[in-house]
Amino acid sequence: MDVAPALPGPARSALHDVLGPDGLVLDPDVVGAHSTDWTGRFRGRAPALLRPADTAEVAAVVAICRDHGLPLVPQGGNTGLVGGSVPLRGELVLSLRRLDTVGAVDTLAAQVTVGAGATLAAVQQAAGRHDLRLAVDLAARDSATVGGMVATNAGGLHVVRHGAMRRHVVGHEAVLGNAGIVRHLAGLTKDNTGYDLGQLLCGSEGTLAVLTAVRLALVPVDTHHVVALCGFEQVGDAVEAVGRWRRQLPDLNAAELMSDDGVKLVAARSGRSLPLAGDPRWYVLVEAAGRHDPTDELAELVGSAPGVGDVAVALDGPRRAELWALREEHTTAINTLGPPHKLDVTLPADRLAEFCGEVRSVVAALDPRAQVWLFGHLGDGNVHVNVTGVDPHDERVDDAVLNLVARHDGSISAEHGIGTAKRRWLHLSRSTAELSAFRAIRTALDPAGILNPNVLC
């Protein structure tokens, strides 16, 4: 879309009355900056950027949009990967960034109430002053907002220990599509008084309501961290080992998988030597953390796992960072080979090894030049499948990988969500009955169909 759609006069006037000049932004440069995602993959055009200052203004905006039939895209830090917060079809952009209040940390309950537009970094900073933290943390913490993290049920590296964002949401305030405000922010961990709307909004990608505030549970800051890097010849042995560690090590903080070609690529790009002897085919980075030193326990469990080869243990910060860098630099290193197909999938634990074997053949059958990079969060069955060396727009690659995932009862989107980018494959993970239930719920809460209409289902 090259020409920004116009905002009809009556709607414009109504929005101006509510938002004033600071809140109704028509400047094409500013609107344009909010209409494209950070990767540049998703480029849209919006008639205006709406920047309400509080929940009441959000509700007024939603009412106006409903009355004028104007679709809108709620937007936080715009750090998503699936085009879920970009106005690809001329929607209005509703930025929540001005709702950035971080409330006083309730140290008794270990909770905090924050505006949807507060960044993750702001939350971590406030919590950190009381030796607390939000258990979900992301590299994009300076931009990613809490509202966006809840709307996409953000995951990250530590889901194996703490669960995804959903587990930490203990209260919510949101404006539904009918412009009604639902507020449930007391942070009660036991509250069986009807449906948990907050849980329903987790992962709903802005299609049911505009989140305006969230109450979050916090966890204590860890005082000890130990990292081990383990080599395996068979990915099945790695899966078995992590299954065992999850049971035996309650403070298992991460369990990350990498194949040898990815580790070699990262090492070569950064001039490092290979971290383990024996040139293993698979690497598992495992981290334990907590308020007690888990070194002995981790070392014993890691050393006794069937199929494990060479192991490196990092006790101090710099050495831990070095091992973590092997994993964290995967995306950057792969991107140097050209824009990859990026698939983010989950497999059931007992299908993961088989999938890792088959996915290479499935892609090779399409194009023998393709390179398949496998890495991800083994503790959750979450594999990032990147494919380079092929046309980045050739959807047959995505088709082939995601169909294979579906044949193994996996999920076509582990943590990135569906957005606009993955809609055409949603039917692989969700049945007709489920999709029909989704649409019924959506219509129930957003009868005018104005909330992110091109996202999800």
Place this chain on the structure above:
Amino acid sequence: MDVAPALPGPARSALHDVLGPDGLVLDPDVVGAHSTDWTGRFRGRAPALLRPADTAEVAAVVAICRDHGLPLVPQGGNTGLVGGSVPLRGELVLSLRRLDTVGAVDTLAAQVTVGAGATLAAVQQAAGRHDLRLAVDLAARDSATVGGMVATNAGGLHVVRHGAMRRHVVGHEAVLGNAGIVRHLAGLTKDNTGYDLGQLLCGSEGTLAVLTAVRLALVPVDTHHVVALCGFEQVGDAVEAVGRWRRQLPDLNAAELMSDDGVKLVAARSGRSLPLAGDPRWYVLVEAAGRHDPTDELAELVGSAPGVGDVAVALDGPRRAELWALREEHTTAINTLGPPHKLDVTLPADRLAEFCGEVRSVVAALDPRAQVWLFGHLGDGNVHVNVTGVDPHDERVDDAVLNLVARHDGSISAEHGIGTAKRRWLHLSRSTAELSAFRAIRTALDPAGILNPNVLC
């Protein structure tokens, strides 16, 4: 209701075709036994008891009921406390008890798929063979079914450590009110492909769907348990101490509050002496459990809490059971004084102490003969308020207590749910906008309004 309503001929014939004589039960004695709860407080009449043998039969039954406009009450073990599974207005009873398959325990993922009608005991037995268990456990384990526990988001003694049922549901199969079957049982812990219907069904009390199967996450069996009983003069000090222990002791397995009159009543009824010196006004039973011996850590934390008086620590099984009995015998002991008003409420942590002070005055103002018994799950802010010595049918007592809860931003039902018994107070915990959202969701998934129509909202 004294006369059982008749089942219209065409519906009866259609149900007979689907269920056969084993599944369509008209014998008044059998139907009657399923129409009353175990306490005898809720007595209904049903035209028939439906006992489908599998999910397909459940779907067929729901379709028939939808087509004939026949309301039904899903029923598991019928162990609830709020009349949510009793046909109070002549509904059909849909028992899930025949769907009692317990699948093979997946030790790799630490999960198991079970039919909605499987009892908690059956799940624990299967899991126990692999040193695993469902983290939510209840005294009613031989009768309570998994489907009922999910539909009511059951809690219990260990929510402080493991969360309520909701946290352990990683897959679901259910028949929606439109007779569609939704099935999502792969047990993927990361799966951002739309709304989490399983989470929506947790605590929905049979109003959105009939659960037919659930995939549950399991946790390792604990190898160590330590219990301490601590005396406090001020309930505020007890609240502060538990808040601190929750942060410092990740394996805090229970933190139970009792007031001195309750402990004295239990001790007197059982011929025990008082467990602590100094006659404290409040008792907190705290348990730590896990795969490591937490004794030293617990003893240190307990001993150093501000305001703590005498402490008894139980290291061995019999002594632990003795301390637990003080808490567990509360209900039985109080029931000997006549049927109590039983209120099950949650308060925000920072309002709990004030509430405990005020609730006695509020009740005394209504009737000076009333006795107020306070005990419950302090780690979750969940207080069981029992009131004896007054007319058990005098709703002014419930009104007064629940209004006080609402003034402190609490929940009028912590773990028991709303059912039919608490409906008239639901507005105290939920706003008009929330209730309207509940009803919209309900209509979306059960357009004919046949699922537990007299329950919840």
